[in-house]
Amino acid sequence: MKKVYFDNAATTPLDPQVREAMLPYLGELFGNPSSLHDWGDMARQSVDDAREQVAGLIGAQAEEIIFTGSGTESNNFALKGLALAQQAKGKHIIISEIEHFSVLHSARTLEKWGFDVTLIPVDRYGVVDPQDVHKSIRKDTILVSIMHANGEVGTLEPIKEISRITLEHNIIFHTDAVATVGNIPVNVKELGVDALSLAGNQFYGPKGVGALWVRKGVRIIPLLDGGIQEGGRRAGTENVPAIVGLGKAAELAAGDIPAKMTKFAHLRDRLLRELPARIDRSVVTGHPQGRLPGNASFCIEFIEGESMLMMLNMKGVAVSSGSACTSKALKASHVLIAMGISHEVAQGSLLFTFGKDNTDEDIDYVLEVLPPIVDRLRQMSPLYSKFVKASKGGS
């Protein structure tokens, strides 16, 4: 059976070159970078090299990169660490309604710790209005965190416009760039932010590693207390093989981005155009233009997303109905709800995220197998029967 992996937002595979780069560190080069001997020196040098590679990908300086264990840890670290470091100035934080749960739930934890959180709404395309950020700023606002792009609907956020506002008000601005780094050009100076999260498994790097970039001079309180690794900002023995892999993935991404963007945008645009043409009562979610090249997201009415996923899986197709981090929670996506989509329609969420191996034939295949699946599922849906009857009655 044909196998098509359209779930690269959940995780990309490891690039074979990244794997090659990692292998020595799963063998002879096993030292702890903090150790004062040759084994340690070799590990330390590799971590330093990876730091340069990651910094290079986002236009940062190496010493501004803090390696973490995941995008989730980077976001927790940013929200909690920046808020705690700034709390003498105030306790008000601004985030958007469509942040990843690692940002949203960190903000909720901060509320328990006495912080006040304002959630900025988004429009029907999932876009934050910078003026809403502006209007929400108070004298005690110390931190704004708005994602660079939403991984579930692909929508890009106006980070530069928001950073002009935060800069003017001297407020720290963090962006969760897990969905963008390695996939589209990201430059921390151009964005004008103070802190930025990224994750290896979003661009052919390993799982179990992420990074938080924090602009030099910006204070942050550690999330993981202990040893003096990462300049005293993130304790724990460095995950050397994964860090080396993240560095290699960053180096490769720097070269691959333009070709990936062109290819993904082509696949995306085909799917955004052709899927709704083949399946009635299906709508594109997210911004029609201002979106990630690798993301095509839909809601298919009168369908429960999970059944659709399972039937597509039986045809060899891997997709998702939103963030993998919440897939088993089986709730309607908070992102779609924030965009004004009803709970019923949000249930039929279907997310395609592209990878380097995807081809036009993959798109052809899913366009062939999906419509009969939707038909079959709708035949079992009481809501759909009602709708059909009502439509006929009305005609």
Place this chain on the structure above:
Amino acid sequence: MKKVYFDNAATTPLDPQVREAMLPYLGELFGNPSSLHDWGDMARQSVDDAREQVAGLIGAQAEEIIFTGSGTESNNFALKGLALAQQAKGKHIIISEIEHFSVLHSARTLEKWGFDVTLIPVDRYGVVDPQDVHKSIRKDTILVSIMHANGEVGTLEPIKEISRITLEHNIIFHTDAVATVGNIPVNVKELGVDALSLAGNQFYGPKGVGALWVRKGVRIIPLLDGGIQEGGRRAGTENVPAIVGLGKAAELAAGDIPAKMTKFAHLRDRLLRELPARIDRSVVTGHPQGRLPGNASFCIEFIEGESMLMMLNMKGVAVSSGSACTSKALKASHVLIAMGISHEVAQGSLLFTFGKDNTDEDIDYVLEVLPPIVDRLRQMSPLYSKFVKASKGGS
């Protein structure tokens, strides 16, 4: 040149069988365990299997295991997560003076959050007196955290005796077992604790992965907020290759422990006996009997540990002068200071931690190369000259 690695507490190498077990997950089996398709299912199954393997090693149930990114994260999670979960009952915490910095500094963070921390002293061998724990208990004591063994001096702590006390007072008891799990038999039921930290790179498993065991029914607040991974207790895409590696390492350790203990104890006892016989003014640190088989630690007077490490490294020998997590901080070890060793003497700390590849010839080699190094360094030491003069004057 001969190469001898005596720094297994900093990190063990990866067992080739562990590496073999991990490789497929750096290749075809790259799925995200939260994804609802075959790629996800395979990853999820592997994580579940690893959970069984880790639980098996410590006599726990699989669902009580929470995978983390390191021993440091496990300790941060335990201290902060258990304290925050219990804070309605009280805000007093008891730890020992010789805990790893990930416990000590987490406790300091808790102090900033309004908790009160009592530090229990240790005797000259680094042993906590259970009666000191008993006497420190207050009505508002909610958490005790005492390590199972100290990685710097090898001393084993009387965990069973302490757990009788905490059980009687209905206080949650966490133990940092990073130095023991996989190296000596550890059974959570026998120890009588409520939570236990472990790390993969202490027993031939990978870096970047640890676990926290939390007894069923004990509440803990997440350290990493976000998705619903690990039963909602630790967010972030699972580091599947590392988790699989940790599982395999746990399985192998279960079989290897008796032979490792016999072998390591032999090497340790040779070194504990022969090194002081060859180097005057050198003392064994830690408990003479109640210590990890794989640990031989010393203080060599009139020597600065770092110079000794570097000269040993030039002879191909990797050792440490304490915890790798603090090696670059160049302060006297808080563990040795707590044991009543003076700052001057603690500077000459020298730690050998054994691995499966070490042999009697390695011990012979270090016993041959170390004394001349010590002699040379002492010749450069003004303190040693004074001491020699004083000794002669006194004779």
